[in-house]
Amino acid sequence: MREISCAALQAAVTELFLKANREIAPDIRQAMEAARDAETSPAARYALEQLVDNYDCAREDGLPICQDTGMAVLFAEVGQEVHFTGGQFTDAVNAGVREAYVRGLLRKSVVADPLFDRRNTLDNCPAIIHASIVPGDRVRLLAIAKGFGSENMSRVGMLTPSAGEQGVFIYIVETARLAGPNPCPPIVVGVGIGGDFEQAALMAKHATARPLGQRHPDPRYADLENRALDAINALGIGAAGYGGLTTVLNVAIESAPTHIAGLPVAVNICCHASRHAETTL
Numbered sequence: 402m403r404e405i406s407c408a409a410l411q412a413a414v415t416e417l418f419l420k421a422n423r424e425i426a427p428d429i430r431q432a433m434e435a436a437r438d439a440e441t442s443p444a445a446r447y448a449l450e451q452l453v454d455n456y457d458c459a460r461e462d463g464l465p466i467c468q469d470t471g472m473a474v475l476f477a478e479v480g481q482e483v484h485f486t487g488g489q490f491t492d493a494v495n496a497g498v499r500e501a502y503v504r505g506l507l508r509k510s511v512v513a514d515p516l517f518d519r520r521n522t523l524d525n526c527p528a529i530i531h532a533s534i535v536p537g538d539r540v541r542l543l544a545i546a547k548g549f550g551s552e553n554m555s556r557v558g559m560l561t562p563s564a565g566e567q568g569v570f571i572y573i574v575e576t577a578r579l580a581g582p583n584p585c586p587p588i589v590v591g592v593g594i595g596g597d598f599e600q601a602a603l604m605a606k607h608a609t610a611r612p613l614g615q616r617h618p619d620p621r622y623a624d625l626e627n628r629a630l631d632a633i634n635a636l637g638i639g640a641a642g643y644g645g646l647t648t649v650l651n652v653a654i655e656s657a658p659t660h661i662a663g664l665p666v667a668v669n670i671c672c673h674a675s676r677h678a679e680t681t682l
């Protein structure tokens with residue numbers, strides 16, 4: 402059994418959310434620079450220049466990339482040979498999130514009750530934690546700071562098997578079309594196909610953090626990713642909604658076994674501020 406202290410877990414979570422909010426991932430930055438250099442629409446090119454400059458300002462000055470610093474989402478793959486000491490796993494994660502958002506002067510965006518009181522919890526807690534047990538004695542953490550301008554544009558569709566590949570393709574592209582400029586494009590699109598209602602959504606969220614350009618291992622899904630990417634870019638929504646060539650930076654699909662009677666599809670939209678960071682303990 403390998404022991405990992407909750408203090409170490411808490412510190413790692415804090416650093417992940419500080420980093421995610423201040424430093425855009427290199428692949429996102431490169432894709433945005435490439436979009437900027439290729440853009441033919443002056444308005445969209447100007448928007449892309451501003452967005453790339455904003456990444457630099459955030460990193461150099463230790464400021465958040467966006468004022469919406471997101472809900473704290475943590476995927477944790479916990480090796481079954483790990484024993485956490487000195488506290489509780491969930492408490493440590495939330496303490497890490499609290500420390501990041503308070504010390505880092507990140508906006509606190511969580512309300513305790515979703516419908517009635519809607520009072521801010523003042524520390525961006527609780528985090529949304531998706532923990533799974535895996536072989537080994539390591540803990541892999543993936544932190545996502547998820548803004549809701551884009552989250553609100555996401556959809557889950559319980560399609561039937563007869564919808565087939567074309568039905569899924571239409572659902573993905575239609576979700577981006579309905580979103581229009583609201584999710585702060587260029588967007589990143591995560592798609593979950595299969596499982597059940599909630600597993601599809603979970604896969605879609607996880608897929609938003611996949612490195613750009615990394616395709617689904619099954620060439621049929623990889624082809625669907627590429628076709629959806631081209632079709633969404635052909636919508637012409639463009640950077641910040643100013644038209645132009647680049648509406649989406651990536652479409653990433655995760656798939657899972659499902660029921661004989663179903664074809665769940667979830668599309669989770671992320672903005673250009675696709676803020677995620679990961680580490681292994």
Ligand code: SF4
Binds near residue numbers: 468471548585672674
């Ligand atoms: S959608 Fe993204 S870029 Fe737009 S306000 Fe929200 S977090 Fe910021």
